[in-house]
Amino acid sequence: MSDPASSDRSVQYGIVGDALRDVVRKVPQDEPPPWPANDQLAVVGKPTPRLDARQKVTGQALYTFDVQLDGMLFGCTVSSTVAHARIRSIDTSKAERHPGVRAVHILDRVLMTASLRDPGDEAKQRYPTVRYLGQPIAGIAATSARAAREAASLVQIEYEPLPHVVSLEEARQPDAPMIFPGPTEQPATAGGGGAQKGLDQKGNLRGPATNTRGNVDQGFADAEVVVEREYRTQVQTHVPMETHGIVADWRDDELTLYASTQFTLSVRDEAVEIFGLDPAKVRVLSEFTGGGFGAKYGIGNYGALAIHLSRKARAPVRFMLDRREEHVTVGNRPATVQQLKIGAKRDGTLTAVRLRSFGTGGVAAGAGVGSCHSTLYACSNVSTEHYDVFTNAGPAAAFRGPGQVQGIFALEQAIDEIADKLGIDPIELRDRIDTRDVDDSKARKVERHRGAQRFGWEKRRPTNADAGPIKRGVGMAQSQWYYIVHKDTECEVRVLGDGTVQAFSSAQDIGTGTRTVFAQVIAEEFGLRTEEIDARIGDSRYPAGPPSGGSRVTSSLTPAARNAAYRAAQELAKHIAPLLGCKPGEVVFSGGKVEGPTRSMGFREAIREARIDTIVQRSRRVPDYEGYARTAGDFQLSRHGIGGVQFAQISVDTETGVVKVERVLAVHDCGRPINPQLVESQIYGGVIQGVSYALYEERHLDGASGVQLNANIDQYKIVGSRETPAIEVHLIEQLGGQSSTDARGVAEPANVATAAAIANAFFNATGKRILTLPLTPANVLAALRAPDERGNA
Structure with missing residues (x-):
């Protein structure tokens, strides 16, 4: 289908309440008129309020765990008990004889890990090589969860142990045990990620991936002040409320999957690829998902096992991971070491940025630190090098602002340190250097100054101002993320003869409020209340929706939804206009009525009197009016971004090393906020998750065995209600003249800057830089004991 002809159209552009103006865009002629x-x-x-709020609080919402099918079996994984080994033999005979067992399957392929560029680099084996402790090996389907666990314990595996290494530092050494015997590749997934192809690999180091512009050496020669530091961030695991899970029901020649997922279509497509199925014969349902931060894409090893077992047993099989499996096998935010050097002039102008980073995603590549070092601030001379470091640990996965969270922690501290050396207020310095992207920079400047006023930044005290052991300080940092559009997004709107308005999209709601936002956009076009729209999502047989990742659902789905609703309303107006004695273009949908110049009728009444059967309109997401900077796989990157500014107030007990975050102010933009209440909820969640990352969360592996020592929600500390700070959110309404809704996402930037703002507040409180996350008492006390640049403790 060719794109409709475009014409010049005047649209509003800028920040509401600050500097709105009219600009001209090339807009398809059949696009609806721009909203004010x-x-x-x-x-x-x-x-x-969320349309599904009552279902959730009353327990009526059905999650994957709640699915009950006739004859359903329960799945259990048989996992490796060693960190690195070849498998000599697997004996499942005892498990197969267990009275509750109905099927057993041994995996011949392990998902989520990097793969050898040349499979011949590794001797051919019957079973996949074990590369981390907890790696899935086989699955059991039994009549009860207990029977499945009992049978799994009866599987006998003979290993040929190989040397292993779980520490990033040790894995970097030339004589470290090799995780892969040759160069590897890591393809992208539906959640993004992946790693640059064709990079060199020596031992466990893959890379570097490089990005260079200008002359960095000359830039440092021109610098009048230089900051050079090494920053370290830890492995964080996802810990969603609902663990990964799937129910596979393969009966006859059709496969139905009930999945806790961030993308119904990637679950379908992986099942199609692995099992050689017809896409029309695979259906994925995801009515409710109990959280997903980037790791719930595709079917995963557990899903592949569930499908294999369902086919063998000829019965539905439910696989729900336990907490240990959730921590170990399905993803994490990689640890990083960042060697960052920045030079600047006396007026704050950046002259050079050099970054050398190492990240470990365990047995997966793609553990970078984002693009912020080269894209956030204006600097003519930039050089970045990134190395992946393989270890015998579970694979990394996308995680709410992948790479940017780690990168911003380092970059925003370095920028603050430059400001301190130059005696410039951190906000003023950013006003001077945050000019690389004009449009994004204007938004962040407004956010900085509105935030400073609301936060009371002018009352910020000198560094280390408190005399006693409890020291307080404030800090700020900026977020940066991409404005992403999923190019294959579609929506269907139906108006039925009884006045019901339905909307369909395969998009899933992972707790962010997709159903509600979807319905709001359509309700606006028909002049109805949100709750009057029957918004149906989470079914792969509906029109293709976007994945819930990268802050792209709202930006992708809402323009398609509005356009479909607008066309349906136009068609409806043709039928209703004779009843109102007017032309179709004079029909107005407002307040539950259809109105003409002289007469109005109730919405449902008008449809019944017009004897309308069904109106159906389907619309595809139109490309942004200004086009895109580039296309990467199934998503398109806008010329603009999304971001925000966060301010933090903390206290530091210098005797115990305990840090408390007392207050966070988050000022963010997401284009047009479709539902401010849900946007604020997203930002609250991002701040809380960022505080948890900054202060508590850290995976601990035993070096001798490869066992994760805190694979639970007891010793793996996450922020609780008592540690949650007072959070204030202020939204910027920004019209960009890009689509029929001008909506963007907010999930990633809500999380990105939190740890960096807390780290800058730590310096204001103590006069010492915290270079290692998390801010545990041990790391805090070490930072407080470290000498400053003058050698003073």
Whole structure:
């Protein structure tokens, strides 16, 4: 289908309440007219409760764990008990004789890990090589979960142990045990990620992936002040409320999957690829998902096992991972070591940025630190090098702002340190150097100054101002993320003869409120209330929706939804206009009514009187009016971004090393906020998750065995209600003239800057830099004992 002709159209552009102006865009002729600012709309831009709130709080919402099918069996994984080995033999005979067992399957392929560029680099084996402790090997399907676990314990595996290494530092050494015997590749997944192809690999070091512009050596020669530091961040695991899970039901020639997922279509497509199925014969359902931060894409090893077992047993099989498996096998945020050097002039102008980073995603590549070092601030001379470091640990996966969280922790501290050396206020310095992208920079400048006013930045005290052991300080940092559009997004809207309005998309709701936002956009076009829209999502047989990752659902889905609703409303107006004695273009949908110049009728009444059967309109996401900077796989990157600024107030007990975050102010932009209440909820969650990352979360592996010592939610500390700070959110409404809704996402930037803002507050409180995350008492006390640049403790 060719794109419709475009014409020049005037649209509003800028920040509402600051500097709105009209600009001209090339807009497809069949696009709906641009919306005004939110305060002039009836439904969009209004705080609206979630449509599924009652279902969730009353327990009526059905998650994957709640699926009950006739004859359903329960799955259990047989996992490796060693960190690195070849498997000599697997004996499942005892498990097969267990009275509750109905099927057993041994994996011949392990998902999520890097793969050898040349399979011949490794001797051919009957079973996949074990590369981390907890790696899935086989699966059991039994009549009860207990029977499945009992049978799994009866599987006998004979290993040929190989040397292993779990420490990033040890794995970097030339004589470290090799995780892979040759160069590897890591393809991208539905959640993004992957690693640059064709990089060199020596031992466990893959890379470097490089990005260079200008002359960095000359830039440092021109610098009048230089900051050079090494920053370290830890492995963080995802810990969603609902663990990964799937119910596979392969009966006759059709496969139905009930999945806790961030992308129904990637689950379908992986099942199609691995099992050689017809896509029309695979259906994925995801009515509710109990959280997903980047790791719930595709079917995973557990899903592959469930499908194999369902086929063998000729019965549905449910696989729900336990907490240990959740920590170990399905993803994490990689640890990093970042060697960062930045030079600047006396006026703050950056002259050079050099970054050398090492990241470990365990047996997966793609453990980078984002693009912020080369894209956030104006600097003519930049050089970045990144190395992946393989270890015998579970694979990394995308995690809410992948790479950027680690990168911003280092970069924003370095920028603050330059400001301190130059005697410039950190906000003023950013005003001077945050000019690389004009449009994004303007938004962040407004956010910096609105945030500073609300936070009371002018009252910020000198560094290390408190005399006693409890020291307080404040800090700020900036977020940066990509404005992503999923190019294959579609939506269907139906108006039924009884006045019901339905909307369909395969997009899933992972707790962010997709259903509600989807319905709001359509309700606005029909002049109805949000709850009057029957919004149906989470079914792979609906029109293709976007994945819930990369902050792309709202930016991708809402323009398609609005366009489909607009066309359906136009068609409806043709049928209703004769009843109102007017032309179709004079029909107005407002307040639950259809109105003409002289007469109005109730929405449902008008449809019944017009004897309408069914109106169906389907719309595809139109490319942004200004086009894209580039296309990467199934998503398109806008010329603009999304971001925010966060301010933090903390206290540091210098005797115990305990840090408490007392207050966070988050000022963010997401284009047009479709539902401010849900946007604020996203930001609350991002701040809480960022505080948890900054202060508590850290995976601990035993070097001798490769066992994760805290693979639970007891010793793996996450922030609780008592540690959650007071959080204030302020939203920027920004019209970009890019689509029919101008909406963007907010999930990633809500998390990105939190740890960096806390780290900068730590310096303001103590006069010492915290270079290692998390801010545990041990790391804090070590930082407090470290000498400063003058040699003072």
